[in-house]
Amino acid sequence: MxxxxxxxxxxxxxxxxxxxxxxxxxxxxxYYGLRVNTAKISVEEFVRICPFVITPVPWIENGFYYDGEQESPARHPYYFAGLYYLxxxxxxxxxxxxxxxxxxxxxxxxxxxxxxxxxxxxxxxxxxxxxxxxxxxxxxxxxxxxxxxxxxxxxxxxxxxxxxxxxxxxxxxxxxxxxxxxxxxxxxxxxxxxxxxxxxxxxxxxxxxxxxxxxxxxxxxxxxxxxxxxxxxxxxxxxxxxxxxxxxxxxxxxxxxxxxxxxxxxxxxxxxxxxxxxxxxxxxxxxxxxxxxxxxxxxxxxKEDKENLPRKELKQERTKSGCSYEKLPEDLRVFLKKVHRSFDVSRFDIRKDRVYYMPDGLPNLSGVRFLRSGLLIGELKKGRFEPSQAFAMNLKKGEYEYILDFPVSDERVIRYLKGETLLVDDLAGSKEKGWYLVCVDGYPLGFGKLSQGTLKNKYLPGWRWQSV
Structure with a gap:
């Protein structure tokens, strides 16, 4: 050039x-590269299941080269599961x-x-x-x-x-x-x-x-x-x-x-x-x-003036919600019973109809322009709670009670990512109706709502698989 x-x-x-x-x-x-998300999967496990031909980036422990002219990692369910970043x-x-x-x-x-x-x-x-x-x-x-x-x-x-x-x-x-x-x-x-x-x-x-x-x-x-x-x-x-x-x-x-x-x-x-x-x-x-x-x-x-200086405490710490478990909306409490994770309830923050779980130790952020503060757990709608796409991606398979886990070879994985309703009698059997975490090979993709062997798709519309 x-x-x-x-x-x-x-x-x-x-x-x-x-x-x-x-x-x-x-x-x-x-050169094309992908970096493994070690918060979701170990490098060793990723190498074992990786569907692409990859070679290590020698100075990056979780980095790999792939052939960008032959492979399309952005169009694979593992990408939608957040297992790597291109x-x-x-x-x-x-x-x-x-x-x-x-x-x-x-x-x-x-x-x-x-x-x-x-x-x-x-x-x-x-x-x-x-x-x-x-x-x-x-x-x-x-x-x-x-x-x-x-x-x-x-x-x-x-x-x-x-x-x-x-x-x-x-x-x-x-x-x-x-x-x-x-x-x-x-x-x-x-x-x-x-x-x-x-x-x-x-x-x-x-x-x-x-x-x-x-x-x-x-x-x-x-x-x-x-x-x-x-x-x-x-x-x-x-x-x-x-x-x-x-x-x-x-x-x-x-x-x-x-x-x-x-x-x-x-x-x-x-x-x-x-x-x-x-x-x-x-x-x-x-x-x-x-x-x-x-x-x-x-x-x-x-540099420090002296060793082991403590963190500077901010004058205006964010006020915690003061929530107790009993004060949470009933629909949210019913949902959380299916989540196998310990929460500090005081860090829940309910703004309008949205439920967030906030990081600890934040200052008062009044006046700051932000797109997201904390983990969006879901939304309180008329008479029901609807969990978010962000929360689905934050969960691990063992942290939620109701699971539908598809092998990557199952054609319903792509159909789910496209937003289609799925028949899941073979996986659901006599399972209770309600919110299910949809996974591919054990890695979450999103939520769906099950009723009588049919899964109503709740995959976030803006994230859906686009046909070429």
Whole structure:
């Protein structure tokens, strides 16, 4: 492909003798990847049941290559069960190299469409909270779907300027990921449209955005917390330049080593304006060194004044509902008797007709624009409770009493995903009527309502399988 002359000259200066090897990679096909959702299935089990030919991404424990010209993983029931996310292999690296522990408070600042946020949420295993934000409300809708498809319940999906979030979350987060808006130079091979976008908005435009976001995120990270900054560009102004700027503005931050891989290349200290010796700890990913596209990563620690500082307690904690089990609506209580899971009843939040289960330890979020706060359990309708698609995806097979489990080879799986009514006499037998969790090979897809051997389909219309 024809690259802009200004870009070529910059890459010659950056790569030197490697420039020809770099441009040669444009003649090679792009790489396709999928990342296993370890909150739902182990890597070993996925490999055992995977219907595609896959090979491991060597620096990502749950990442695999597949042949995107021959395979269509997005049109398989396991995709609809949330067992994996389709993601370019290098783009898996930021969330992989930010160490997340169950119970952490985690922020993904620029989260849509969810490639990093779904991995961060999976690592929490239902404990702590993930706050996934994207300033674009339309992109945030796709982010919400992907998080719910992955079964992430302890999350909030927001659509706000990062600066506004500082008012609500001062020094709140243990971990922050910034996959920053950038000029996209590392994606030129994958998507040729990025070249035109680069010509319209170059590195100078994006570096200003990045520095603003970095400053705001720094204020939301607690002392002792970790921040991972990434871009999919090669430009030094957006990479070493933006991180240098943060270190000048916020001297309490130090760069720390990123878990290595033989294909990683060090950041370039010469492009840094301060503390140049630290920039060999940052990572550049080049497509002529690895089977993936271009990326830059920097991992930073916010220093503490003394060891083991407790988390900063917010002045305005979210008021808990004060619900007791007896105060919950009767239809909801009847449904919850079929759910084999312990709930903190005070974390139920009923707004209008919707029932949410909220993460613990949140501030008062009055005035924040969000698409989802907590796990949507379902809706209270006239005389009945209707469980949500999000709750179905959050459940595991053993956590719900009434199950209809289809093998992936059963043609009714696709019919269910298309929204059709199903005859299930062979599976239902004399089972009670009511809400059933529909599974494929033991992994939930959604709910249906059973009556006399017929399952009324309740799969979410906006998620349904579309015919080609």
């Amino acid at each position: 024809e690259l802009p002359k200004a870009f070529e000259e910059k890459m010659k200066a950056l790569l030197g003798d490697e420039f020809d090897s770099y441009t040669a990679c444009y003649k090679e096909p792009r 993601q370019e292999p290098s783009a898996m690296t930021p969330a992989n190299r930010l160490e997340i522990h169950p119970g952490d408070r985690v922020l993904d600042v620029c989260a849509a469409p969810g490639g990093k946020a779904t991995e961060l949420g999976a690592k929490l295993h239902g404990e702590g909270v993930l706050i996934a934000n994207d300033i674009s409300s339309s992109r945030a809708k796709g982010l919400l779907k992907n998080l719910e498809l992955f079964g992430i319940g302890n999350m909030l999906v927001l659509s706000e300027e990062p600066g506004k979030l500082c008012e609500y979350f001062p020094e709140y987060f243990d971990k922050i990921l910034i996959d920053a808006p950038c000029s996209g130079e590392g994606m030129f091979r994958k998507d040729k449209k990025m070249v035109k976008a680069w010509e319209e908005h170059g590195p100078e435009f994006f570096s200003r955005l990045q520095r603003s976001i970095l400053t705001q995120a720094a204020a939301m990270l607690r002392p002792g917390g970790m921040l991972l900054y990434s871009t999919c560009t090669f430009d030094p102004l957006e990479n070493e330049g933006s991180i240098s700027w943060l270190l000048e503005q916020c001297p309490e931050f130090d760069l720390v080593d990123i878990r290595p891989y033989e294909g990683f290349r060090e950041g370039v200290p010469e492009y840094a304006s301060v503390r140049k010796e630290e920039f060999s700890k940052t990572v550049r990913i080049f497509p002529h060194h690895m089977k993936g596209e271009g990326h830059y990563l920097a991992l930073l620690l916010k």
